[in-house]
Amino acid sequence: MLSLSRKDVIKLAVLAAIVLTMPIWLAPFGAAYPGLMQKFVIYAIFAVGFNILFGLTGYLSFGHAAFLGVGSYTAVWSFKLLTMDIIPAMIFAIIFSGLFALVIGYFCLRRSGIYFSILTLAFAQMSYSLAYSVLTPITNGETGLLVARSDPRVIDGLLGADGMANGLPTPSLLGVSLSGYAGFYICAAFLIAAFFVSQKVFASPFGMALRGIKSNPTRMIYTGFNTKPYMLTAFVISGMFAGLAGGLLAVTDPIAGAERMKWTESGNVVLMTILGGVGTLFGPVVGAWLIKYFENIFSAINVNVLNDFFAVLPDGLQAVMVTILSKFTGEGWHLTLGLVFVLIVVFLPGGLVEGAERLIRRLRRSGRTAVKKKVVQQ
Amino acid sequence: MTKLILGRRRLLKTMGAGVAASLASPLVFTSRSYGQEFCNNPANGRVVFGFNVPQTGSYAEEGLDQLKAYELAVKHINGEGDGGMLNTLKPLSLKGNGVLGKKVEFVTGDTQTNTDAARDGARRMIERDGAIMVTGSVTSGEAIAVQSLCQEKGVIYMAGLTHSNDTTGKDKRRYGFRHFFNAHQSGVAIAPLLAQEYGTDRRAYHLTADYTWGWTQEESIKAATEALGWETVAAVRTPLGLGDYSQYLTPVMNSGADVLILNHYGHDMVNSLPQAVQFGLRDRQANGKNFEIVVPMFSELMAVGAGEAVKGIIGTSNWHWALEDEGTKAFTKSYGEAYGSPPSQSAHTGYVQALLYADACERAGTFYPPEVIKALEGFEFDGAGNGPTLYRDADHQCFKEVLVVRGNENPTSKFDVLNVVGRTARADVTYDPTIFEGELGPYEPNQC
Numbered sequence: 009m010l011s012l013s014r015k016d017v018i019k020l021a022v023l024a025a026i027v028l029t030m031p032i033w034l035a036p037f038g039a040a041y042p043g044l045m046q047k048f049v050i051y052a053i054f055a056v057g058f059n060i061l062f063g064l065t066g067y068l069s070f071g072h073a074a075f076l077g078v079g080s081y082t083a084v085w086s087f088k089l090l091t092m093d094i095i096p097a098m099i100f101a102i103i104f105s106g107l108f109a110l111v112i113g114y115f116c117l118r119r120s121g122i123y124f125s126i127l128t129l130a131f132a133q134m135s136y137s138l139a140y141s142v143l144t145p146i147t148n149g150e151t152g153l154l155v156a157r158s159d160p161r162v163i164d165g166l167l168g169a170d171g172m173a174n175g176l177p178t179p180s181l182l183g184v185s186l187s188g189y190a191g192f193y194i195c196a197a198f199l200i201a202a203f204f205v206s207q208k209v210f211a212s213p214f215g216m217a218l219r220g221i222k223s224n225p226t227r228m229i230y231t232g233f234n235t236k237p238y239m240l241t242a243f244v245i246s247g248m249f250a251g252l253a254g255g256l257l258a259v260t261d262p263i264a265g266a267e268r269m270k271w272t273e274s275g276n277v278v279l280m281t282i283l284g285g286v287g288t289l290f291g292p293v294v295g296a297w298l299i300k301y302f303e304n305i306f307s308a309i310n311v312n313v314l315n316d317f318f319a320v321l322p323d324g325l326q327a328v329m330v331t332i333l334s335k336f337t338g339e340g341w342h343l344t345l346g347l348v349f350v351l352i353v354v355f356l357p358g359g360l361v362e363g364a365e366r367l368i369r370r371l372r373r374s375g376r377t378a379v380k381k382k383v384v385q386q
Numbered sequence: 387m388t389k390l391i392l393g394r395r396r397l398l399k400t401m402g403a404g405v406a407a408s409l410a411s412p413l414v415f416t417s418r419s420y421g422q423e424f425c426n427n428p429a430n431g432r433v434v435f436g437f438n439v440p441q442t443g444s445y446a447e448e449g450l451d452q453l454k455a456y457e458l459a460v461k462h463i464n465g466e467g468d469g470g471m472l473n474t475l476k477p478l479s480l481k482g483n484g485v486l487g488k489k490v491e492f493v494t495g496d497t498q499t500n501t502d503a504a505r506d507g508a509r510r511m512i513e514r515d516g517a518i519m520v521t522g523s524v525t526s527g528e529a530i531a532v533q534s535l536c537q538e539k540g541v542i543y544m545a546g547l548t549h550s551n552d553t554t555g556k557d558k559r560r561y562g563f564r565h566f567f568n569a570h571q572s573g574v575a576i577a578p579l580l581a582q583e584y585g586t587d588r589r590a591y592h593l594t595a596d597y598t599w600g601w602t603q604e605e606s607i608k609a610a611t612e613a614l615g616w617e618t619v620a621a622v623r624t625p626l627g628l629g630d631y632s633q634y635l636t637p638v639m640n641s642g643a644d645v646l647i648l649n650h651y652g653h654d655m656v657n658s659l660p661q662a663v664q665f666g667l668r669d670r671q672a673n674g675k676n677f678e679i680v681v682p683m684f685s686e687l688m689a690v691g692a693g694e695a696v697k698g699i700i701g702t703s704n705w706h707w708a709l710e711d712e713g714t715k716a717f718t719k720s721y722g723e724a725y726g727s728p729p730s731q732s733a734h735t736g737y738v739q740a741l742l743y744a745d746a747c748e749r750a751g752t753f754y755p756p757e758v759i760k761a762l763e764g765f766e767f768d769g770a771g772n773g774p775t776l777y778r779d780a781d782h783q784c785f786k787e788v789l790v791v792r793g794n795e796n797p798t799s800k801f802d803v804l805n806v807v808g809r810t811a812r813a814d815v816t817y818d819p820t821i822f823e824g825e826l827g828p829y830e831p832n833q834c
Contacts (some may be wrong), residue, residue: 038514040514041509041510041513041514042509042513043506043509043510043512043513043514044506044509044510044514047506137625140596140625140626141596141623141625141626144596148598149596149597149598150501150525150527150596150597150598150626151501151526151527151530151531151552151597151598152501152502152527152531154530154531154534154557156557157825157827158825178538187538187832188513261505261509261535263501263502263505263531263534263535265500265501265502265527265531267500267501267502267503268502304506304510307496308494308495308496308510
């Protein structure tokens with residue numbers, strides 16, 4: 009049941025190696041601090057889950073951030089009411105977001121194509137408004153739900169543990185505090201597990217059925233296939249992945265805010281998946297990293313940093329370069345991201361993964377021709 | 387061009403150190419083993435302040451103004467420029483050569499008027515850029531979220547503009563400090579003028595921004611006006627960031643109320659107040675009296691945004707650039723020379739917070755947070771623009787005069803939009819800290 013094809017084992021090993029060595033290879037990019045690396049890994053989980061729905065079935069959900077939010081709120085409530093240990097928090101986050109996805113999926117999957125997308129968007133926007141201003145006793149509205157010293161924490165109380173590190177409630181795993189790098193490695197472990205599950209789904213008969221639905225739903229129905237339960241299962245699985253990601257967001261930083269459920273977040277995960285490569289295993293992971301990098305690092309590049317970067321140029325040229333580039337960095341990072349997105353969609357419809365594959369193929373071909381030439385010469 | 391070169395030189399240093407720090411960051415693994423006694427100890431490195439303000443989103447304008455003031459504060463602390471409030475602040479330990487002999491550097495972040503992004507920015511500053519102190523905010527949501535993060539990390543947070551009672555009430559933290567006044571003080575300060583202008587027999591209708599600040603302000607203003615003898619007809623919550631308030635304004639007409647209290651800030655107030663005026667609310671008669679509108683919490687930038695509608699409206703402010711004391715004059719002068727416009731109260735509170743932190747380090751003789759916290763707790767100072775001020779140890783709230791302001795009927799310039807019509811003495815706005823729940827938490831710093 010846990011076996012993988014040889015190719016998949018290699019992929020998993022490569023991913024694990026890349027993720028676990030993040031603190032080293034991200035350093036030259038200025039991104040090697042736990043706060044951002046945790047985001048990289050968590051949003052990769054989110055995108056991998058989204059890809060199970062969008063990549064395999066072609067159903068474009070515009071409301072996945074809702075599940076992320078549900079996961080976060082559930083995890084924080086578990087921290088508040090039960091225990092600061094992350095095990096119950098993660099379990100509840102996955103279960104609740106799964107249930108929520110079941111309900112929303114049941115309604116949305118009655119339609120397909122653009123109607124499905126709009127329905128998911130509507131539900132997500134509703135959830136956002138509910139979290140923002142209607143259900144404020146549960147969500148604490150705009151401020152966000154925080155853990156406090158005075159929360160009940162029933163299980164911790166029973167066990168005599170207080171869940172506190174230096175007098176503050178800190179999420180922990182069996183007594184080990186999860187701040188900083190420990191939190192990152194926990195998230196990384198979850199990403200590797202999530203990637204494995206996604207590989208299993210892709211390789212399974214269930215995954216094949218989903219691909220069949222994507223390429224021709226009518227034919228699938230004519231061959232005696234009831235597509236509905238398959239679609240709903242895929243929707244719920246990807247909702248649970250989102251819930252897991254949301255729960256991890258709360259683990260690494262115990263607060264849950266309504267902004268997490270906003271439609272821009274749902275749009276982000278769509279961008280991540282398309283940028284990286286829809287329907288590929290690695291694509292969403294790469295896309296998630298790229299977008300989070302842009303959001304956190306590129307957006308912090310301001311005029312002063314640019315001035316410094318171009319300080320070697322003569323003054324006039326420096327001013328010109330800075331004026332042009334400053335429109336694309338800092339606040340303008342969305343503009344750059346948009347450009348990159350357009351270029352990728354036009355020239356590499358399969359995303360960055362397709363680009364990489366083309367590159368590898370070309371290198372191999374030129375390598376092979378070189379060998380041939382040598383043979384001929386001899 | 388000279389300004390540019392100065393900035394570049396300073397940034398060159400920052401960048402160089404930044405590159406070094408990021409190259410060295412895998413070493414974070416081992417930092418604990420060689421015994422860093424607290425988070426981002428500058429003993430053998432740089433002194434970095436983190437300025438985390440909204441530069442995009444609905445409070446961006448106030449955030450950018452605050453950021454400019456922070457940059458000015460760093461200059462003054464490092465002994466550049468005319469020194470600003472360093473000449474007026476009393477007592478003062480800073481010598482104009484940085485903090486404890488080290489020049490101060492800074493990093494900035496954009497909170498996007500969003501609590502998640504605010505925490506991300508603060509984490510970047512603390513974990514990557516080595517910030518010893520984080521400061522800045524324009525909403526209480528941000529302030530509370532970042533404050534609790536900073537307590538977890540063991541890094542001091544000097545709140546920027548935040549007016550919710552919760553910041554130093556229910557959600558107060560040992561590592562968080564607030565110079566700005568709060569909703570409770572607004573209520574106490576505004577009540578006498580309301581009684582004088584509008585009488586003690588009024589029926590009030592509240593429209594409230596639906597988040598922590600709105601809730602606490604509604605509660606405080608309600609308590610203060612009901613103590614006057616006013617009656618509260620209704621208190622309606624409006625979602626944050628709404629553009630069109632007509633659906634909320636229509637019911638006000640037939641509610642039997644004769645005063646509308648707008649617990650809105652920033653863009654919300656810039657939208658809701660002009661719309662209420664366009665509805666003709668101020669031309670109406672209700673219960674035989676003129677219908678009035680009150681905006682309990684005012685800022686210059688909002689008043690400029692709301693334009694004509696603001697004339698004659700009563701509210702409260704933390705500070706105003708036209709005050710006559712030495713601290714205000716010094717700050718307004720250096721800010722005006724640097725940026726060509728008078729500073730807002732958002733800029734003022736940020737500037738003062740940065741100076742107070744630097745001064746507390748200098749006075750404590752160390753950056754070790756518990757010592758710095760103790761230096762700030764119970765600190766009594768003057769010359770920062772608000773008269774004698776106390777940083778109370780019980781809740782880390784500053785106590786000082788509160789200004790009652792009124793929209794200027796005949797503005798002489800585009801900055802001259804508010805008149806100071808009253809000052810409520812510090813003794814009157816001082817309250818018992820136990821009226822709010824919450825506890826500060828421990829002094830011991832966390833490792834980050």
